[in-house]
Amino acid sequence: MSDSKNYILGVYDDEDVLLKAVGKIRGAGIKIDEVYSPFPVHGLDEELGYKRSRLPIAAFMFGALGTTLALVMQIWMLGVDWPMIIGGKNHVALPDFVPVTFELTVLLAAFGMVGTFFVSSDLKPWKKPNLLDIRITDDKHIMAIDLSKNGAMAEDVISSTLKDSGAVEVNNKQVEE
Amino acid sequence: MQVTSTVRKPLVTGGKTVHDVTEDICRHVESKPNKLWGMAFGISVITLLIGSIAVVATVWNGIGMWGLNKTVGWAWDITNFVWWVGIGHAGTLISAVLLLFRQKWRMAINRASEAMTIFAVICAAQFPILHMGRPWLGAYWALPLPNTFGSLWVNFNSPLLWDVFAISTYFSVSLVFWYIGLVPDFASIRDRAKGIRKMIYGALSLGWNGAAKTWSRYESVSLVLAGLATPLVLSVHTIVSFDFATSVIPGWHTTIFPPYFVAGAIFSGFAMVLTLMIVTREVFKLHDYITMEHIELMNIVIIVTGSIVGIAYITEFFVAWYSGVPAEQYAFFNRMQGPYWWAYWSMMTCNVISPQLFWFKKIRTNIAATFIISIIVNIGMWFERFVIIVTSLHRDFLPSSWAMFYPTVYDAGVYLFTFGLFFTCFFLFAKFFPVINMAEVKSIIKSSSEKTAE
Numbered sequence: 321m322s323d324s325k326n327y328i329l330g331v332y333d334d335e336d337v338l339l340k341a342v343g344k345i346r347g348a349g350i351k352i353d354e355v356y357s358p359f360p361v362h363g364l365d366e367e368l369g370y371k372r373s374r375l376p377i378a379a380f381m382f383g384a385l386g387t388t389l390a391l392v393m394q395i396w397m398l399g400v401d402w403p404m405i406i407g408g409k410n411h412v413a414l415p416d417f418v419p420v421t422f423e424l425t426v427l428l429a430a431f432g433m434v435g436t437f438f439v440s441s442d443l444k445p446w447k448k449p450n451l452l453d454i455r456i457t458d459d460k461h462i463m464a465i466d467l468s469k470n471g472a473m474a475e476d477v478i479s480s481t482l483k484d485s486g487a488v489e490v491n492n493k494q495v496e497e
Numbered sequence: 498m499q500v501t502s503t504v505r506k507p508l509v510t511g512g513k514t515v516h517d518v519t520e521d522i523c524r525h526v527e528s529k530p531n532k533l534w535g536m537a538f539g540i541s542v543i544t545l546l547i548g549s550i551a552v553v554a555t556v557w558n559g560i561g562m563w564g565l566n567k568t569v570g571w572a573w574d575i576t577n578f579v580w581w582v583g584i585g586h587a588g589t590l591i592s593a594v595l596l597l598f599r600q601k602w603r604m605a606i607n608r609a610s611e612a613m614t615i616f617a618v619i620c621a622a623q624f625p626i627l628h629m630g631r632p633w634l635g636a637y638w639a640l641p642l643p644n645t646f647g648s649l650w651v652n653f654n655s656p657l658l659w660d661v662f663a664i665s666t667y668f669s670v671s672l673v674f675w676y677i678g679l680v681p682d683f684a685s686i687r688d689r690a691k692g693i694r695k696m697i698y699g700a701l702s703l704g705w706n707g708a709a710k711t712w713s714r715y716e717s718v719s720l721v722l723a724g725l726a727t728p729l730v731l732s733v734h735t736i737v738s739f740d741f742a743t744s745v746i747p748g749w750h751t752t753i754f755p756p757y758f759v760a761g762a763i764f765s766g767f768a769m770v771l772t773l774m775i776v777t778r779e780v781f782k783l784h785d786y787i788t789m790e791h792i793e794l795m796n797i798v799i800i801v802t803g804s805i806v807g808i809a810y811i812t813e814f815f816v817a818w819y820s821g822v823p824a825e826q827y828a829f830f831n832r833m834q835g836p837y838w839w840a841y842w843s844m845m846t847c848n849v850i851s852p853q854l855f856w857f858k859k860i861r862t863n864i865a866a867t868f869i870i871s872i873i874v875n876i877g878m879w880f881e882r883f884v885i886i887v888t889s890l891h892r893d894f895l896p897s898s899w900a901m902f903y904p905t906v907y908d909a910g911v912y913l914f915t916f917g918l919f920f921t922c923f924f925l926f927a928k929f930f931p932v933i934n935m936a937e938v939k940s941i942i943k944s945s946s947e948k949t950a951e
Contacts, residue, residue: 333515335943355709358515358685359940365713373717379725397641397650406654419659419736423666426725430670434677437718438703441711447704449684456707457685459515459939 325495327353328478329452330463330487335361338461341485342367345463348481350473353466356456375433375440382432383425390424391417452493463487508602509946511785515939518786519685522931525781526686530928533780538924545917551910552627560630562907568900569890573908574624575740576882580765581621581915582664582737583758583878586730587766588614589671592678593726596719601945602794604937605786609777610770611675612930616922617769618668620915625660627911656739663736667729674722677715680705681936734762741885747828748889751816757809761878764802764848767795768874773923775868777932786933789862796861799874803852806881810849824894832888836901840884847877 330345332338338361345352346369355364365372398404399412409416438444453462465478482490513521530538555562565572588610595603629635639661641651651658683702690698705711738758741749771792778787817829832841851873855861860870887902926932 335940356707357709357712358519358707359681359936360712360716361709361940364709368709370710370713373714375714375717376721379721383725393641394653398653402649406652409654413654416654419656419732419739420653420662422728422732423659423662426670426729427666430673430722430725433718433721434673437677437714441714443680443703443705443711445700445703449687449699449702449704449706451688451706454688457681457688457705458519 326467327452327493327495328465328467328475328482329489329491329493330465330482330485331453331455331489331491332461332463332486333459333488334486335359335364335461337486338463339363339367341463341482341487344485345465345481350465350478350481351469353464353469356452356462356464358455358457358459358461361461375437378436379429379433382436383429385432386425386428387421389428390421394420450495452495453491506788506790507945507947508605508788508790508941509786509938510788511947513785513942513946515942518935518939518942519689521783521786522682522933522935523686523689525927526929526931527689531780534924534928537780538921538928541917541920541924543917544913545921548910548912548914548917551907552623552914555627555907555911556632560628562905563911564902564904564908566900566902568893568898569887569902571890572887572902573883573904573912574628576879576886577912577915578621578624579737579758579882579886580875580879581617581624581919583734583762583765583882584769584875585614585617585621585667585671585766586734586759586762587770588612588617589667589674589726589730590763590766591770592674593723593730596723597727601941602791604941605783605788605791605933606770606774606795607937608675608678608930608934609774609927609932610766611671611678612923612926613769613773614671614766615668615675616919616926618664618671619922620919622664622668623911623915623918656736656743659736660740663733667733670722670726670729674726677718677722678934678937679930681707681715682931682934685935686931731759734758746889747822747824748817748832748885750825751813753809753812753816757806757813760802760805760809761848761881764799764806764852765875765878767798767802768871768878771795771799771867771871772875775864775871777927781927781932783933786938792864792867793858793861796855796867799852799870800855800861803848803874807849810845828889828892831892832884835888835892837884837888837891840880841888844877844880844884847873848881851877 330341332341335357338355338357342352342355342364346367352368355368357364394417395412398406403411405411406413451457452464453460456462463482465482467475467478470478479490509518551562560574563572563574565574588607591603591610592607595607626632626635629638639651639658643649680702683698684705684707687695687698687702735755735758738754742751742754744750774787774795775792778784814829817825820826832838851870854866854870860866891901892899
């Protein structure tokens, strides 16, 4: 069974108009599926009601893992497995372990967070981008409204609300799933 | 809501629209390379090939090909290593530290400077690897792997090992930071391309579709990466300076080294960014994106870091005298007046005096002057490392082992090799990658661009 989605796309060319439009449209009770932009628009995620990303927490967890692994590795290698006296220092000379611990913390935090970002945003080399409008990566902001999620709302009401909010174009688009 | 500043000069001139940004940057990726690029790339590849002869000779015969002797066991190799690592500091500093400080002028220059960072670190890495003599063994002996020879594990008390971790972490985190920024721009190129190019840029752009949710995550990733990269940048040259500072050689054994090295690294890094950006700007006609304002701001960073470096030189001298340690006093006296006096005074002239010229607005807003001084600064920074390394070593503790260092043609050849490598990589980058971060520049078009009369 081929499932198709009907979208109404509001095309905006100004980020400030877009920001205000999101508030107006959500205020009118219309559900926005997603907004696509060529560049990050500050405050758009809040206007759309998205929660703050938890990726910094992931970074912290991976960082803590890095710290632990680095310390365990160094203490075990030089303190337990093959203790040697180097420069008259203790086997476990903690101040000497600070640089490597720091570097591995940063390394794991960075890679772990970016990996999590790729997985959570489903970014991968073989993925088809599914663009609703080719101008998204150029200069237009596209607001996608899924008609099936706004069942009670008439299509022309949505269209006129989009136009009133400052959309330069309103298009219909069917996407085969 | 964005506020247009009346105080700050516009960062994008020429009344560019968001669409113009896509056009202007993608054009260079899409068009056939021009003759100027072809010549520059050709020269780089030839340099790389000539330099390769020296590298092969060094690996084949051993590091006896270099001018090192028993007294001066570190010379051009480590000088070049520290020099390249230093140059590699500006990119991540620009993209991370300036992001945290919300300096919007970073946006036009961060892409190319991050690329420069990555290539400079690759060049730097050649020297310790070649200096190992048998790099095919050294490459994994430096890693904490289980093995069956000698002392079983690597020595985590050694600053040289800290360097292995610092440089490789710095390289890989910078690479990730750079790539994350490239993803939306690759998507822009993908959506204009056809055929095989569409496939390649499509794969590189990871299916990016510009969704607000993804942008929101992207922004927090950038912020946290900047937060992680900031101490990382500072740590890398700190740890490089530990290679010297934790030893007991007069002239090296000083606590001032970490901040002094970091300031020097930023100083030389910005100089190299200026050298490259002035050329890129001319070749690709990017005058509207890399404006005089950008160049002036970078020159101001050069005055600040150059002055820190100058103060560090003077402080070192004062402390050497004030310490009352004869060996320390002699090391510094010898730098100034010994057989390497010319290297010392080249360093002082290039690093302390030349950046002070940027106090004059006429000079810091002059392209030719900026270009020349940026090169002088990097010559000076090379001499700084040479002075620190060679003059401290060549007068050993026993006068009977005093020696001079004379570089051989192979020392020069290996250095040449890294130049070839660096510029080959940079020109390939300039041709096939968007040299300016389009997505970021688009986000400031409304607030910071010069408005045309409407």
